[in-house]
Amino acid sequence: MNTLLDLAVTLRLNAIILQVRPSADTLYRSKIEPWSEFLTGTQGRNPGYDPLAEWVSSAHCRNLELHAWFNPYRARHAEAKSPLAANHLGRTHPASVKSYGGYLWMDPGNPIARKQMLAAVRDVVERYDIDGVHIDDYFYPYPVTVPTTHQAKAKSAELDFPDNASWKRYLASGGRLSRADWRRKNVNDLVADLYRTVHQAKPWAKVGISPFGIGRPDRRPPGIIGFSQYDKLYADVELWLARGWLDYLVPQLYWSCVKTAQSFPTLLDYWLKQNPHRRCIWPGLNVNAINNTNQSRSVEEILRQVKLVRSRPAATGEVFYSATALLQNRKGIATRLQNEVYVEPALVPAMPWLSGCTPESPRLRLRANGLDLILPGDHSVTKIAVWRRRDGHWSFSTQPATWPRITLTADPQFGSVDAVVVSVVNRTGRESKRVFWWQDASAAAKNDPPDFHSEAAPVFNKPTVATEPSSVALLRLKYSLCRGDDTVLYCTWWCIKYLQI
Numbered sequence: 001m002n003t004l005l006d007l008a009v010t011l012r013l014n015a016i017i018l019q020v021r022p023s024a025d026t027l028y029r030s031k032i033e034p035w036s037e038f039l040t041g042t043q044g045r046n047p048g049y050d051p052l053a054e055w056v057s058s059a060h061c062r063n064l065e066l067h068a069w070f071n072p073y074r075a076r077h078a079e080a081k082s083p084l085a086a087n088h089l090g091r092t093h094p095a096s097v098k099s100y101g102g103y104l105w106m107d108p109g110n111p112i113a114r115k116q117m118l119a120a121v122r123d124v125v126e127r128y129d130i131d132g133v134h135i136d137d138y139f140y141p142y143p144v145t146v147p148t149t150h151q152a153k154a155k156s157a158e159l160d161f162p163d164n165a166s167w168k169r170y171l172a173s174g175g176r177l178s179r180a181d182w183r184r185k186n187v188n189d190l191v192a193d194l195y196r197t198v199h200q201a202k203p204w205a206k207v208g209i210s211p212f213g214i215g216r217p218d219r220r221p222p223g224i225i226g227f228s229q230y231d232k233l234y235a236d237v238e239l240w241l242a243r244g245w246l247d248y249l250v251p252q253l254y255w256s257c258v259k260t261a262q263s264f265p266t267l268l269d270y271w272l273k274q275n276p277h278r279r280c281i282w283p284g285l286n287v288n289a290i291n292n293t294n295q296s297r298s299v300e301e302i303l304r305q306v307k308l309v310r311s312r313p314a315a316t317g318e319v320f321y322s323a324t325a326l327l328q329n330r331k332g333i334a335t336r337l338q339n340e341v342y343v344e345p346a347l348v349p350a351m352p353w354l355s356g357c358t359p360e361s362p363r364l365r366l367r368a369n370g371l372d373l374i375l376p377g378d379h380s381v382t383k384i385a386v387w388r389r390r391d392g393h394w395s396f397s398t399q400p401a402t403w404p405r406i407t408l409t410a411d412p413q414f415g416s417v418d419a420v421v422v423s424v425v426n427r428t429g430r431e432s433k434r435v436f437w438w439q440d441a442s443a444a445a446k447n448d449p450p451d452f453h454s455e456a457a458p459v460f461n462k463p464t465v466a467t468e469p470s471s472v473a474l475l476r477l478k479y480s481l482c483r484g485d486d487t488v489l490y491c492t493w494w495c496i497k498y499l500q501i
Contacts, residue, residue: 012342015065024075028052034085044085067132076104101144108186109166125201132206183234195245203355204427210250244277254286272314282317287325350429361432373404380426387421390414
């Protein structure tokens, strides 16, 4: 845990997305679902500590957000070893769980499955100091093919998800939708209920989704082809954006800029245009494709994608898949991100549609070699943003609101601090008015404070399914300063970054 969090700090990232519910089991203390097998090797066995509580505390100490990542429908991984615990949904309500493709999946058409998922989310949001809730692209499962023979030729056919019982109940109740539209409605209802559930419990908590990166077939830009999540996973992502049922979207744009049929810039622009409520759009970048094979993605390709995101004002950050690649610093990707594009920290972008008010400005009090901050009596304030000037050079940093003191330490290159700008930021990203301190009061009268801008947004990426413990993502979003310049641990993780531009 500490290694991953320290890496996030080193790379000047902003948030972690931690997998807390991999297969209707948990990486936190729960009276609703059993402990995850990933912790001890046996589902339901108490590991003797609360992983989520430790991750939240350790992330916040490092000034990182912590988003809890839930898998909404998977009930058992294909490589799971231990039997289902007595209180697992597959044992307590077996009719709501279906076997498909070697996995167990909750049936999205069964009300018990949706109720269970929402109860698990509400439980975590109410009991833990998380900053957001995240789900990925696993709605109805990806199709499984089975061999078949037709006219003496071997072929394969898709195996339909076994939800006949739920479908028949729907028809018997008078339902008139087609089966595909009914399945989409089941997923839509979950997404809408998830958004309401989270904000009823904590109005400021963020809700994010990282779906497959290609949109509906009837809306795709010319030349874009590929898998249809609309028809196969029954995920109507464009509708979710149109209804405002999420706070940030992380489309998994895991293709290169030159791959015409799944062009990164074309798909990025597509999703930016599907966003009438101006929610945050943070594309997922596939750093995991950097490897030692002949098909390896180049580091230059990833840096090019970061620059493309920054060139779109409506795109405010990116997410990396996966943190494993960053932790291993494959072909120097982490070093180059740190030295070339994430040169300074950044603030999390504001989400003004969420509940809350702009915090009041702090007050400054000069002390020996530092400034004490008197913070407003607003418990939603979580971060302090600090700009220091040394010999005309401004530098930016952030610190938790639990550290209300600003050091004025001299820099070996630029010398002593002669001016400071400070603001506080609350949990929805709203920033207070900035306050200023000048070492030379006469200089304050002669010099206007710098023209700072804040334009932030995050970055995510989703790991592939694996059998190791939970996953983490780091987030990096955009933030412009004086015109200056993601993982859940399945042993893959996500990186979120508010990017500096």
